[in-house]
Amino acid sequence: MDNLYRDNILDHYKNPRNFGILSDPSVISEEENPSCGDRIKIQIRIKELPGKKMIEDIRFSGEGCAISIASASLLTDFVKGKTKEEVLTLKTEDILKLLGTVLTPARIKCATLPLEVVHKTLLLAKV
Amino acid sequence: MFDTHLIRKDFPILTRTIHGKPIVYLDSTASSLKPKLVLDAIMEYYTKFSVNIFRGIYTLSEEATQKYEDARVKVAKFIGAKSENEIVFVRNATEAINLVAATWGRAHLDRESEIVSTVMEHHANIVPWQEISQKSGAKLSYAGITPDYELDIDHLEKLITSRTKLVVLTYVSNVLGTINPMKEVIRRIKSKNPKTIILIDGAQAVPHMSVDVSTFGCDFFVFSGHKMLAPTGVGVLWGKYDLLQEMPPYQTGGEMIKEVYLEKTIFKDAPHKFEAGTPHIAGTIGLGAAIDYLSTLGMDAVRKHEEEVTRYALKVLGQLKGVKIFGPERAERKGGVVAFTVLGVHPHDLAQVLDSDNICIRSGNHCAMPLHTYLKLSATARSSFYIYNTKEEVDLLAGGIEKATRLFNG
Numbered sequence: 001m002d003n004l005y006r007d008n009i010l011d012h013y014k015n016p017r018n019f020g021i022l023s024d025p026s027v028i029s030e031e032e033n034p035s036c037g038d039r040i041k042i043q044i045r046i047k048e049l050p051g052k053k054m055i056e057d058i059r060f061s062g063e064g065c066a067i068s069i070a071s072a073s074l075l076t077d078f079v080k081g082k083t084k085e086e087v088l089t090l091k092t093e094d095i096l097k098l099l100g101t102v103l104t105p106a107r108i109k110c111a112t113l114p115l116e117v118v119h120k121t122l123l124l125a126k127v
Numbered sequence: 128m129f130d131t132h133l134i135r136k137d138f139p140i141l142t143r144t145i146h147g148k149p150i151v152y153l154d155s156t157a158s159s160l161k162p163k164l165v166l167d168a169i170m171e172y173y174t175k176f177s178v179n180i181f182r183g184i185y186t187l188s189e190e191a192t193q194k195y196e197d198a199r200v201k202v203a204k205f206i207g208a209k210s211e212n213e214i215v216f217v218r219n220a221t222e223a224i225n226l227v228a229a230t231w232g233r234a235h236l237d238r239e240s241e242i243v244s245t246v247m248e249h250h251a252n253i254v255p256w257q258e259i260s261q262k263s264g265a266k267l268s269y270a271g272i273t274p275d276y277e278l279d280i281d282h283l284e285k286l287i288t289s290r291t292k293l294v295v296l297t298y299v300s301n302v303l304g305t306i307n308p309m310k311e312v313i314r315r316i317k318s319k320n321p322k323t324i325i326l327i328d329g330a331q332a333v334p335h336m337s338v339d340v341s342t343f344g345c346d347f348f349v350f351s352g353h354k355m356l357a358p359t360g361v362g363v364l365w366g367k368y369d370l371l372q373e374m375p376p377y378q379t380g381g382e383m384i385k386e387v388y389l390e391k392t393i394f395k396d397a398p399h400k401f402e403a404g405t406p407h408i409a410g411t412i413g414l415g416a417a418i419d420y421l422s423t424l425g426m427d428a429v430r431k432h433e434e435e436v437t438r439y440a441l442k443v444l445g446q447l448k449g450v451k452i453f454g455p456e457r458a459e460r461k462g463g464v465v466a467f468t469v470l471g472v473h474p475h476d477l478a479q480v481l482d483s484d485n486i487c488i489r490s491g492n493h494c495a496m497p498l499h500t501y502l503k504l505s506a507t508a509r510s511s512f513y514i515y516n517t518k519e520e521v522d523l524l525a526g527g528i529e530k531a532t533r534l535f536n537g
Contacts, residue, residue, distance in 0.1 A: 004479065005534060013535070037492060037505030038473075063505055065473035066535065110475060 004101050005066060012070035017077050022059050027125040030062070031117040033109055038064035040072055042117045046084070046125055053084040053125070058118075065110050067103065072114035074098045084122050090115060129428045135515050137162040137420075144485075151486040151520045156301050156331060156464050156493075156511035158353045161417075165356055168416035172409045179405055181382060195408055198415030199398070205418045206329075206348065207339030208365055215364040215371065215398040216411055220330040221251040223349035223364035224295075226401060227326060228255040230374040231347075232293070235324075238264030240292040245270045245278060246501045247300045250494045252328045256295060265292070271501070276303045276454050280312055287319040294325045298332035302495045302509065303454035304437070304464035306332075313344045324370070330354055331462055334513070335433055337426040340365055352410065356417035361410035364401070371397035378403040429514055433463035436512045440465050440521045444510075447528055449536070453507060463512035466493070469528055471536040474508040480531040486524055 025043035032039045040062040047056040058080055060072045078098055079087045095111050096103065103111055135141050138160045143150055152160060176190040183189070196211070203211040217223045232255075236242070242256050246269050260267040270283035278296070287294070294316050299306050309327065316323055326347035332338055334355030340348045347370070352361040366374075376383060376394055380403040386393040394400045421429065438458035444450050449470030455461050469477055474490035481488055489509045492499045499506065510524055 005476075010535070037496075037499065038475075039505065063473075065475040067476070104479075107475070107479070 004103070004107075006101055009066060009070040009099060009101060012073040013066040016060075016069055016073040018059050018073065018080075019061060020059050021061060022057060025059075027121050029117060029121040029124055031113060031120060033064075033068070033113050038062070038068045038110060038113055040064060040068065040114050040117045042076075042114070042121045044118075044121050044125065055079050055082055055084070055087065060114065060117075064113070067099070067107055067110040068113050071095055071099055071111045075114050075118060079118065084125070088119060088122060090119075129424065129432050131432065131515060131517050134424075135517075137164065138515055139163055139166070141515065146485070148485045151484070151523050153510040153512065153516065153520065153524060154487045154489050155334075155354070155513035155516075156462075156509065157489055158359070159334060159356050159513055160515060161358065161413075162356055162420055164420050165358070165413045165416045169358060169409045169413045172412050177409075180408055191408060194412045194415070195406070198411045198418075201415045201418045202363055205338075205422065206333060206350075206363075206365060207341050209341050210368065212396070212398055213365055213368050213371065215366065215401045216406055217362045217364055217401075218360055218407070219351040219353070219362035220328060220349045221255075221351075221362075223347075223362055224251055224326070224328070225255050226364055226377045227347050227349075227366075228259045230377050230401075231324070231370065232256075232259040232263070234375060235292055236260075236263040236265040239290060240265040241286075241288060241290045242267045243270065243283065243286045243291055243294045244268070245272070245283065245296050247272055247278065247303060247305065247498050248295070248297055248495070249301050249328065249330070250496065251330075252295050252297060252326075253497060256293075266290075269497075270296075272303075272305075275456075276300075276305055277460075278305065278307045278312065280308075280315060283312065284315050284319055287316055287323060289320060291320050291323045294323055295328070296325075297328040297330075298338075299329075299335070299462040299464075300454070300495075300498075301331050301464065302466045302493050302498055302507065304461035304466070305455055306336075306460060306462055309343055309345075317344060331464070334421075335426075335462055336430040346370055352414040352417065355414075356420055357414035358407075358410040360407045361414050363414075366397075368397065371401070374401075376403070377401050380404050382406070424514065432514060433512050434458045434461075436516050436518060436521065437461055437463045437465065439518045440510065440512065440524070443521055443525045444528070447525060447532075449532060450528065453502065453504070463516075464509060465511070466507045466509045468504070468507055469532060472528075472531050472534075474506045476535060477508050477528065477531045480534060481524070481527040484523065484527055484530075486520075486527050488524070 030041040180192040325345040329350040333350040348365040353359040478490035
């Protein structure tokens with residue numbers, strides 16, 4: 001447990017980065033983890049560049065446990081400025097690396113929920 | 128005399144330590160621990176007469192059959208059934224409900240019918256009825272709860288019409304702990320429509336208090352063995368015998384037949400008509416042993432003990448900063464279940480922090496998502512108590528909650 005709730009995770013939970021809403025999002029979507037009631041909403045503004053689509057800005061909102069909020073906070077920071085293609089290749093292991101902690105099997109879903117919503121949102125994007 | 132410290136010695140799992148710390152098990156609402164007496168009964172079956180029942184003429188099979196049927200008699204007596212023939216062995220309460228939905232439900236429900244339930248049900252008493260409602264066209268409606276977390280009986284009564292063929296409701300809420308005044312509720316339903324069939328989910332009642340199904344006036348009553356010291360994989364459907372007799376079988380095959388011809392089959396009478404294939408013999412014998420254990424303690428004493436621990440928990444947790452408890456305020460009105468939230472600490476994080484001290488609680492929606500939605504909650508933490516739980520364990524829980532609060536709010 002002491003390993004799990006490292007200072008970095010607690011910091012991102014108490015002061016989540018990119019929390020809130022965008023004034024002009026390109027695309028929005030929301031997902032829930034029914035086993036614990038966590039709900040994450042993602043808003044992304046996409047910038048069209050020659051040959052690629054870049055995540056210009058991103059916000060998340062919703063409620064969740066420390067793991068899912070910290071994961072959303074770290075992930076949204078991480079994907080900013082990256083291309084849609086780059087972000088779509090991110091996997092569970094990348095999230096665990098971002099969190100820098102070891103999770104029990106029951107908590108993996110908490111950590112990956114934000115990534116799932118980011119992926120879903122990007123796939124919905126028409127621009 | 129009820130001595131928890133003596134009782135704890137009967138549960139081998141409680142001698143276990145993880146990282147040098149003892150186990151504080153506060154999740155008996157999900158599943159109870161098992162005493163040695165029950166484990167011995169299972170072991171006895173597998174070491175002395177581990178053969179199939181009903182078919183053998185030899186002594187071993189007769190012994191196994193006798194023990195299996197003895198369990199049926201014990202269950203009947205334990206819940207106040209008129210006869211052991213009203214006791215059907217199934218896998219768990221969920222299967223018992225599915226059995227009624229698939230047999231009685233399919234035979235009686237149509238687009239002219241109505242089913243009434245409540246928002247405080249476990250998913251096991253919601254999903255099968257949604258399914259049958261969609262298939263049959265029967266209308267399904269739900270009674271709400273009052274601001275005091277009690278069943279809104281007036282609302283329930285209003286929902287009963289001449290078309291109401293079935294009412295399904297829980298005896299004790301697995302989240303709020305609310306004990307529904309079963310006799311009164313059943314009386315009011317039947318006085319509005321005497322033909323309405325009533326199914327009671329007793330999964331959180333039978334392990335914890337004295338139950339007498341024949342005085343209730345309900346028609347079906349279901350519960351699981353594993354929540355009452357018995358092994359997983361055995362549960363009970365009680366039904367009024369006439370109802371069981373007229374119902375078509377659930378699954379078909381061996382053991383449930385009298386005569387089989389290539390063109391047709393004559394089924395056994397209830398309850399064996401509903402027990403196709405080799406059943407969970409060891410588990411059922413284990414359930415019989417669990418009932419012996421509980422009967423020795425006395426269900427009134429069991430209830431009294433749980434009430435005391437629950438009263439203490441309501442007091443201790445209620446005094447903690449940021450803790451909000453959901454459910455009736457008075458222990459007399461509650462089963463041994465305390466659901467709560469802690470300000471600034473998600474239930475999952477709380478459960479994780481408590482786990483570092485081997486304190487086992489449940490977090491999430493406890494198979495009652497509609498109830499959480501109704502209460503506008505995303506998740507709660509839940510501690511629950513049984514015969515082996517002590518007030519000292521409640522203190523450990525309180526200490527763990529304070530630790531989590533410091534970690535996340537500090």
